[in-house]
Amino acid sequence: MTTQATSFGEPVSAQRLEGAAAALTAHGFTVEVLDDMAAARARVRELIPDGASVFTGASETLRLSGIDEDINGGGRYEAVKPRALAMDRATEADGIRRLLASPDVSVGSVAAVTETGSLVIASGSGSQLPGYTGGAGRAIWVVGAQKVVPDLETALRRVEEHCLPLETARTMKVHGWPSAVNRLLILNAEHVPGRGTVLLVREAAGF
Secondary structure, X not given: OOOHHHHOOOXXXXXXXXXXXXXXXXXXXXXXXXXXXXXXXXHHHHHOOOOOEEEXXXXXXXXXXXXXXXXXXXXXXEEHHHHXXXXXXXXXXXXXXXXXXXXXXXXXXXXXXXXXXXXXXXXXXXXXXXXXXXHOOEEEEXXXXXXXXXXXXXXXXXXXXXXXXXXXXXXXXHOOOOOOOOEEEEEOOOOXXXXXXXXXXXXOOOO
């Protein structure tokens, strides 16, 4: 018998994915269902205009798909993350904070999507959250089909039981310290038409 923790890493059925897409659409998000991450990567390029300031939240989905490199290393956009990393955190902290909070576009992923139409985002630093909640002119989330869950209760379990252990393994390897769910954002609706786009991918992507 498959355990719930194991199924958190498995793509849901097409019917459940379409149901989540319909619920998100009813809550004001712009939703597209795409076949694979290659299609999502191409779609992100189409959605972001040349020269836009773009901030990418920390995301294995973006890293593994090549979207992170497209934005931060491609030269097509005004990439916020490399600029912020080059600034002095002691003397330019206010500038970094403002830079991250209000880009033209914020791009990232989520920890879970509920079939009731909510997005759940967990964060250690919170750096991506201001842009997601309304600071960015637009937000784009690229989401694998394994992240669809029935409801918020299950979404929070997915964060703690599935995402956190995987992210801790990553941060221990890269930085030498464990991850933590210090901030948790739940987006139940998008009231500005066209501001929040969710690209749901039929395959598993990221954590």
